[in-house]
Amino acid sequence: MSRRSYHHGNLREALIQAALELIGEKGHAGFTFADAARLVGVSPAAPYRHFRDRDALMADVARLGFELFEATLARAWNGGKPDPLSALGRLGNAYLHFAQTEPAYYSSMFEAGVPPETDPALMQASERAFAILRQAADAITTKLPEQGRPPAMMIALHIWSLSHGIATLFGRGDRARRKLPMSAEDLLEAGVLVYLQGLGLGRQPVAG
Amino acid sequence: MSRRSYHHGNLREALIQAALELIGEKGHAGFTFADAARLVGVSPAAPYRHFRDRDALMADVARLGFELFEATLARAWNGGKPDPLSALGRLGNAYLHFAQTEPAYYSSMFEAGVPPETDPALMQASERAFAILRQAADAITTKLPEQGRPPAMMIALHIWSLSHGIATLFGRGDRARRKLPMSAEDLLEAGVLVYLQGLGLGRQPVAG
DNA sequence: AGATAGATGTAATAGGTGCTTACATGGTAC
DNA sequence: GTACCATGTAAGCACCTATTACATCTATCT
Numbered sequence: 001m002s003r004r005s006y007h008h009g010n011l012r013e014a015l016i017q018a019a020l021e022l023i024g025e026k027g028h029a030g031f032t033f034a035d036a037a038r039l040v041g042v043s044p045a046a047p048y049r050h051f052r053d054r055d056a057l058m059a060d061v062a063r064l065g066f067e068l069f070e071a072t073l074a075r076a077w078n079g080g081k082p083d084p085l086s087a088l089g090r091l092g093n094a095y096l097h098f099a100q101t102e103p104a105y106y107s108s109m110f111e112a113g114v115p116p117e118t119d120p121a122l123m124q125a126s127e128r129a130f131a132i133l134r135q136a137a138d139a140i141t142t143k144l145p146e147q148g149r150p151p152a153m154m155i156a157l158h159i160w161s162l163s164h165g166i167a168t169l170f171g172r173g174d175r176a177r178r179k180l181p182m183s184a185e186d187l188l189e190a191g192v193l194v195y196l197q198g199l200g201l202g203r204q205p206v207a208g
Numbered sequence: 209m210s211r212r213s214y215h216h217g218n219l220r221e222a223l224i225q226a227a228l229e230l231i232g233e234k235g236h237a238g239f240t241f242a243d244a245a246r247l248v249g250v251s252p253a254a255p256y257r258h259f260r261d262r263d264a265l266m267a268d269v270a271r272l273g274f275e276l277f278e279a280t281l282a283r284a285w286n287g288g289k290p291d292p293l294s295a296l297g298r299l300g301n302a303y304l305h306f307a308q309t310e311p312a313y314y315s316s317m318f319e320a321g322v323p324p325e326t327d328p329a330l331m332q333a334s335e336r337a338f339a340i341l342r343q344a345a346d347a348i349t350t351k352l353p354e355q356g357r358p359p360a361m362m363i364a365l366h367i368w369s370l371s372h373g374i375a376t377l378f379g380r381g382d383r384a385r386r387k388l389p390m391s392a393e394d395l396l397e398a399g400v401l402v403y404l405q406g407l408g409l410g411r412q413p414v415a416g
Numbered sequence: 417a418g419a420t421a422g423a424t425g426t427a428a429t430a431g432g433t434g435c436t437t438a439c440a441t442g443g444t445a446c
Numbered sequence: 447g448t449a450c451c452a453t454g455t456a457a458g459c460a461c462c463t464a465t466t467a468c469a470t471c472t473a474t475c476t
Contacts, residue, residue: 113235157374158399161378162399178338253454253457
């Protein structure tokens with residue numbers, strides 16, 4: 001059905017794909033509504049049948065990004081098997097790998113300035129992705145000595161922040177801010193290991 | 209001399225200030241060259257006498273941001289006095305405080321997609337700001353048990369990444385992605401403390 | 417099968433923006 | 447005092463956003 005007929009057939013999806021291509025090439029700022037329309041081969045007004053405006057398209061791209069992100073992280077975590085520590089390592093790698101291989105998604109999710117609270121579906125997708133991290137933090141928590149054990153939420157926030165910081169600062173190839181003496185993955189893994197060490201992981205619980 | 213004469217007198221500075229105002233209001237994407245000119249009260253073409261294009265203005269804003277950032281961080285660190293740990297606490301607070309009180313600068317520095325390598329002055333300013341963090345990591349390193357002590361550069365990268373992650377995800381008032389159960393400052397301080405604990409800070413060096 | 421309503425795409429258009437070129441103005445160095 | 451050069455303006459082109467009126471297709475109902 002590909003553009004032989006008057007109607008495109010699947011313009012909405014095609015526009016999202018075009019947006020991803022363009023964002024990937026020129027960044028979220030360089031992408032324009034008209035460009036996407038041209039790439040797909042429709043008139044500049046056609047996209048407005050499917051998206052209220054450019055921001056609405058961006059929000060949808062971000063929502064899809066979070067959904068893909070959640071699926072990716074969930075697969076990496078895999079229920080924390082065989083053990084939370086190695087699963088957490090996979091999770092970190094998956095986080096950075098996503099940022100690296102899907103820069104268009106990642107950028108639309110975290111850098112394009114899409115306000116999450118305006119779109120409930122977007123908000124929900126974002127929550128679901130974070131829930132994976134939260135879940136991992138829960139599993140890690142049970143391995144910690146009870147004394148002075150911090151809330152799992154805080155652990156999740158720390159790991160998320162460190163991952164996001166590394167991803168945005170160093171994790172995206174040529175767009176990275178600085179050359180690293182190591183890979184972003186190794187940097188994250190080392191950081192998380194030190195952090196878990198600080199939480200007492202592996203240490204024997206001290207008898208009160 | 210404020211716009212009584214044909215020549216503005218200080219258009220370059222005025223445009224930068226206008227850019228900061230506009231970025232602060234509408235984000236780095238919503239700021240336009242013409243808007244800045246209008247705000248200052250000159251014709252839309254006037255800015256081109258002082259900046260090659262819109263990106264050049266953004267790059268200059270980012271450069272100034274890094275210079276202010278460096279000065280702020282250096283003042284907070286204050287040579288690591290009275291002791292590296294408390295100085296590091298001040299440094300973290302200063303980092304987040306900067307992101308919060310100067311969102312326009314922070315956004316132009318880290319989120320506007322200004323390529324640092326194209327402008328040597330920008331690159332240098334960015335390096336100088338990071339050097340403060342690196343310096344702090346050096347001071348912390350000397351307090352660590354020698355065994356298994358990681359390179360100071362890595363410590364600096366971890367702390368930077370965590371700070372940046374927290375700042376971008378949670379550290380900017382209404383533009384934050386999520387409500388926190390604590391302040392961003394507390395979150396960062398707790399994270400750094402756990403991390404330093406993991407590095408063995410405060411623990412006695414174990415005899416081989 | 418044929419009519420028709422709704423969905424989807426186009427054409428035309430208005431207003432804003434980025435940037436360039438030719439021109440106007442005025443501060444300053446000689 | 448004048449000539450030069452930095453600085454600002456006017457005008458214009460190309461592009462983008464968004465709207466409105468119109469064209470075309472598709473699905474549904476009888």
